[in-house]
Amino acid sequence: MKVVLIGLGQAGGKLTQALASYDYEMGFDAIRDALAVNTAEADLQPLDIDTMLIGQDRVKGHGVGGDNELGAEIMQSAATEVLDGLDGRITSQAEGIFVVAGLGGGTGSGGAPVLAKELKRIYDVPVYVLGILPGRSEGSIYQANAGRSLKTVAREADATLLIDNDAWQSADESVEEGFETINQQIAQRVGLLLASGEVIDGVGESVVDSSEVINTLRPGGIAALGYASAKASEDSAENINTITSLARNALLTGTSLPNAVKAETALLVIAGQPERISRKGVERARSWLEDETGSLEVRGGDFPLESDRLAALVLLGGVERSNRLQAFLDRAAEAYEQATEQQAEPAATFQNDELEDLF
Ligand code: GDP
Numbered sequence: 001m002k003v004v005l006i007g008l009g010q011a012g013g014k015l016t017q018a019l020a021s022y023d024y025e026m027g028f029d030a031i032r033d034a035l036a037v038n039t040a041e042a043d044l045q046p047l048d049i050d051t052m053l054i055g056q057d058r059v060k061g062h063g064v065g066g067d068n069e070l071g072a073e074i075m076q077s078a079a080t081e082v083l084d085g086l087d088g089r090i091t092s093q094a095e096g097i098f099v100v101a102g103l104g105g106g107t108g109s110g111g112a113p114v115l116a117k118e119l120k121r122i123y124d125v126p127v128y129v130l131g132i133l134p135g136r137s138e139g140s141i142y143q144a145n146a147g148r149s150l151k152t153v154a155r156e157a158d159a160t161l162l163i164d165n166d167a168w169q170s171a172d173e174s175v176e177e178g179f180e181t182i183n184q185q186i187a188q189r190v191g192l193l194l195a196s197g198e199v200i201d202g203v204g205e206s207v208v209d210s211s212e213v214i215n216t217l218r219p220g221g222i223a224a225l226g227y228a229s230a231k232a233s234e235d236s237a238e239n240i241n242t243i244t245s246l247a248r249n250a251l252l253t254g255t256s257l258p259n260a261v262k263a264e265t266a267l268l269v270i271a272g273q274p275e276r277i278s279r280k281g282v283e284r285a286r287s288w289l290e291d292e293t294g295s296l297e298v299r300g301g302d303f304p305l306e307s308d309r310l311a312a313l314v315l316l317g318g319v320e321r322s323n324r325l326q327a328f329l330d331r332a333a334e335a336y337e338q339a340t341e342q343q344a345e346p347a348a349t350f351q352n353d354e355l356e357d358l359f
Helices: 009-026 068-086 107-122 140-156 175-195 210-216 236-252 279-293 323-343
Strands: 003-008 031-038 050-053 096-102 127-133 159-164 222-231 265-272 297-304 309-317
Touching: 003 009, 003 068, 003 107, 009 031, 009 096, 009 107, 009 127, 009 175, 031 068, 031 107, 050 068, 068 107, 068 140, 096 107, 107 127, 107 140, 127 140, 140 159, 140 323, 159 323, 175 222, 175 265, 175 309, 210 265, 210 297, 210 309, 222 236, 236 265, 236 279, 236 309, 265 279, 279 297, 279 309
Parallel strands: 003 031, 003 096, 031 050, 096 127, 127 159, 159 222, 265 297
Antiparallel strands: 222 309, 265 309
């Protein structure tokens, strides 16, 4: 799937760079262009991809702190400038646009829903958000910010692919220490998803098409991505169980949004050497996925790739009713309530246990 990435804020910029590098190193060419946008000059400096500093008149290149309302305002004022900067990058070849952002901060959190809305006004291709949820150990301001951002982003984007910072972390690292590792995991897994349907060197029996990714994301709302890989035999007949357990692990333990199992749609991509992919295994894995997700729309396909391993990617569309998401929203609402009580600002209204939209 040919996409253009726009990274907002610190996390958004770093992740966009990690995704672009992975895609380049693998020679996939799914990522056609990438731009990092930020209000903090220092966060743009280390990046190798093209960058754009916005909001100098308001924050003089120093960022918005954790103020996502200011992040949203600045993006609104800079919308024309950012869209002009994207002109010529989002060509007719692009099949989708991804806005990448950490939802718990300020610039990305506030900017992502605004930019998604502006992009949708102009472009016909789907506009997705790749959003990072703060881990459980992150402070309440992150939780509250992410809650409001997510609510607004889910309204504006065609779909929001969520990655929980706790999900793909190594056990022995704190969230901060683990950012590099997590970013690599995200780059590889999301990178493979985007590339499936692009690279058809050793033509498989049923290769994935970009439209299958787009159709899986069509229910809108929240999407999640699961991943698992394992060494595989050279003989496909010996890989039936490998494939079924890969699909199981991808959904049950390797997902970007833990406990997101029920979904409206799903896509199962098996990546690896075509000779190692067992059709029987794929069929069994697909029907298991249908039962487990409760989805009547489970798509599937192969992604031919030179490796002695096989990997399963499971993309879920329409997972908003997951327990994990509900638990996050409850936590975010509580954090937001506490924050607004402490500030006692009359403008910060919070009604009926619900998070307030950012705009
Ligand atoms: P912004 O620059 O104001 O948009 O704020 P940040 O991008 O720093 O957003 C803060 C949120 O993003 C927090 O929830 C952090 O845990 C998360 N975050 C910051 N940097 C990274 C990173 O490199 N990788 C990941 N996965 N998350 C990050």
